[in-house]
Amino acid sequence: MAIVIIAPTRDTRIWAQGLLALDPTLEIYEHPHVPEDVKDRITCAITWLHPEGSLSVFPNLNIICSMGAGVDHMLADAQLPKGVPITRIVDPALAWSMSNFVIAALFNHHRNWEHFRKQQAGKRWAQADLCEVPLRVGVLGLGVLGKDLAQKVSALGFYTAGFSQTPKEVAGIESFVGASQLDAFLQAVNVLVCLLPLTPATENYLNAQLFERCSPGTYLINVARGKHLVEEDLIPAIHSGQLSGAVLDVFREEPLPVHHPFWEHPNIVITPHHASLTNPDAAIPQLLENYRRSIQGEQLLNTVDRKKGY
Amino acid sequence: MAIVIIAPTRDTRIWAQGLLALDPTLEIYEHPHVPEDVKDRITCAITWLHPEGSLSVFPNLNIICSMGAGVDHMLADAQLPKGVPITRIVDPALAWSMSNFVIAALFNHHRNWEHFRKQQAGKRWAQADLCEVPLRVGVLGLGVLGKDLAQKVSALGFYTAGFSQTPKEVAGIESFVGASQLDAFLQAVNVLVCLLPLTPATENYLNAQLFERCSPGTYLINVARGKHLVEEDLIPAIHSGQLSGAVLDVFREEPLPVHHPFWEHPNIVITPHHASLTNPDAAIPQLLENYRRSIQGEQLLNTVDRKKGY
Numbered sequence: 059m060a061i062v063i064i065a066p067t068r069d070t071r072i073w074a075q076g077l078l079a080l081d082p083t084l085e086i087y088e089h090p091h092v093p094e095d096v097k098d099r100i101t102c103a104i105t106w107l108h109p110e111g112s113l114s115v116f117p118n119l120n121i122i123c124s125m126g127a128g129v130d131h132m133l134a135d136a137q138l139p140k141g142v143p144i145t146r147i148v149d150p151a152l153a154w155s156m157s158n159f160v161i162a163a164l165f166n167h168h169r170n171w172e173h174f175r176k177q178q179a180g181k182r183w184a185q186a187d188l189c190e191v192p193l194r195v196g197v198l199g200l201g202v203l204g205k206d207l208a209q210k211v212s213a214l215g216f217y218t219a220g221f222s223q224t225p226k227e228v229a230g231i232e233s234f235v236g237a238s239q240l241d242a243f244l245q246a247v248n249v250l251v252c253l254l255p256l257t258p259a260t261e262n263y264l265n266a267q268l269f270e271r272c273s274p275g276t277y278l279i280n281v282a283r284g285k286h287l288v289e290e291d292l293i294p295a296i297h298s299g300q301l302s303g304a305v306l307d308v309f310r311e312e313p314l315p316v317h318h319p320f321w322e323h324p325n326i327v328i329t330p331h332h333a334s335l336t337n338p339d340a341a342i343p344q345l346l347e348n349y350r351r352s353i354q355g356e357q358l359l360n361t362v363d364r365k366k367g368y
Numbered sequence: 369m370a371i372v373i374i375a376p377t378r379d380t381r382i383w384a385q386g387l388l389a390l391d392p393t394l395e396i397y398e399h400p401h402v403p404e405d406v407k408d409r410i411t412c413a414i415t416w417l418h419p420e421g422s423l424s425v426f427p428n429l430n431i432i433c434s435m436g437a438g439v440d441h442m443l444a445d446a447q448l449p450k451g452v453p454i455t456r457i458v459d460p461a462l463a464w465s466m467s468n469f470v471i472a473a474l475f476n477h478h479r480n481w482e483h484f485r486k487q488q489a490g491k492r493w494a495q496a497d498l499c500e501v502p503l504r505v506g507v508l509g510l511g512v513l514g515k516d517l518a519q520k521v522s523a524l525g526f527y528t529a530g531f532s533q534t535p536k537e538v539a540g541i542e543s544f545v546g547a548s549q550l551d552a553f554l555q556a557v558n559v560l561v562c563l564l565p566l567t568p569a570t571e572n573y574l575n576a577q578l579f580e581r582c583s584p585g586t587y588l589i590n591v592a593r594g595k596h597l598v599e600e601d602l603i604p605a606i607h608s609g610q611l612s613g614a615v616l617d618v619f620r621e622e623p624l625p626v627h628h629p630f631w632e633h634p635n636i637v638i639t640p641h642h643a644s645l646t647n648p649d650a651a652i653p654q655l656l657e658n659y660r661r662s663i664q665g666e667q668l669l670n671t672v673d674r675k676k677g678y
Contacts, residue, residue: 190465329488330494331495335499
């Protein structure tokens with residue numbers, strides 16, 4: 059029994075050391091440094107953005123663990139070993155950071171903060187300007203992250219609605235379920251926060267047709283995945299007034315290419331995919347616990363439904 | 369019985385019309401248009417920033433109503449008629465706007481928003497930058513506004529402390545009372561939100577000596593009155609590192625003079641006294657109710673203690 063960590067964009071040593079600190083008896087290899095004669099002893103793969111096909115070389119995997127909350131890039135691998143259970147991280151700190159980031163974005167919009175920053179740059183004092191944009195907050199996706207955000211926004215006294223594919227009970231918010239209630243949801247809100255999982259069904263979800271169904275002047279906050287947004291549809295929707303602007307933390311290509319038109323658009327706020335990042339301190343004990351359970355044949359925590367995609 | 373409205377910086381017609389809409393039998397005069405032979409029939413003055421001495425010409429006042437939450441400018445009038453009860457507005461919308469403004473300021477600081485706005489201006493993608501500034505929020509003054517803010521910040525999961533002159537019970541926050549606990553309060557927090565009333569005891573409260581007692585890097589948010597801050601002490605405290613920056617909505621002179629050094633300081637955010645403004649729709653029914661009570665000799669609402677200053 060041994061573990062492989064495959065995460066080309068991360069410092070895998072930190073994760074290996076964190077696991078060994080909790081259990082010094084673990085046998086851990088860091089991709090691509092896995093000797094040939096070890097491969098059939100690897101039973102657990104811990105991955106983030108693994109290269110396509112890099113998991114199929116281990117014939118005896120019995121658990122694949124995402125190092126983060128999302129598994130969309132994992133499931134995109136056509137050579138992903140079939141039948142092996144997949145788990146993901148459910149980190150309270152992920153929801154904490156995500157909600158705080160979205161609250162910053164919401165309140166900046168609500169209090170016209172950008173406008174007053176520009177006023178200060180010009181040393182202009184303009185008290186009479188509109189200072190409160192009404193907020194009716196719609197949360198797309200009521201998973202762990204969406205629910206935490208919706209509860210906080212509602213507790214702050216703002217109308218909050220949630221949209222999900224299956225019914226979700228969240229105190230204090232109006233809940234809309236399924237495609238037949240999407241129009242009612244979109245008309246009920248004027249801010250749309252995307253916290254959907256990325257699946258084949260939700261890829262390109264934020265597109266011109268959806269924007270047309272929003273109430274005019276809707277403000278978009280995308281903190282889920284870049285592939286949720288059809289990027290070429292955004293600026294036309296802002297120019298038509300259908301959207302009033304956007305905060306985008308995620309993009310189809312990251313880093314966002316320097317010539318991308320989003321950078322210079324006055325109504326688009328860009329942050330570098332930093333709304334919420336998996337904290338190894340929170341994730342490592344969960345990885346270890348699932349590894350232990352996989353060895354002992356116990357039920358795994360936070361398993362992923364491959365069909366649903368989350 | 370008649371009413372005078374004295375508010376040189378406001379459109380008094382809106383207030384007169386609002387009162388008349390609720391009670392068309394009212395006799396209302398708008399300063400300075402008060403005929404001589406009417407002055408002794410004026411029993412109620414409704415005021416905001418009234419000119420010094422302008423109330424002393426009415427010999428039969430039996431109520432003076434502030435049009436806002438503060439009465440500091442009213443009490444500064446040496447010729448203010450003695451013995452006449454003073455009332456102020458307690459408007460839930462004032463607390464609503466104030467808390468929302470401060471939450472915007474807090475979360476901008478927490479998530480380093482200014483930094484990422486500058487990154488976008490330079491088309492720089494810098495994911496690794498610090499993205500969460502710890503927040504330990506201290507609220508100076510636990511009146512209606514301070515309490516509302518403290519409860520909301522605490523509900524969002526951040527450590528919240530309050531400081532007041534008399535003991536106040538606010539669920540979920542640590543409460544510090546009186547001068548002997550000021551140092552403990554200042555050391556417990558790293559954000560200081562000033563929501564004190566302006567009185568002779570609190571004028572110049574935010575000064576170099578106070579900043580020296582703060583924990584290093586404390587962030588200041590002043591949304592109370594310009595006179596709370598000794599303005600020349602702020603930039604030196606930022607340069608020494610004792611403060612990390614400030615959001616200022618109020619100033620000793622408003623509009624803030626164009627040559628004031630605050631305008632260009634990179635760590636000072638300026639807004640034009642727009643955090644929270646009295647809404648006539650909320651205030652007018654309260655003014656009318658207190659006028660009615662003054663006529664019928666009933667107990668007035670939201671009276672001001674002249675000695676305390678609020």
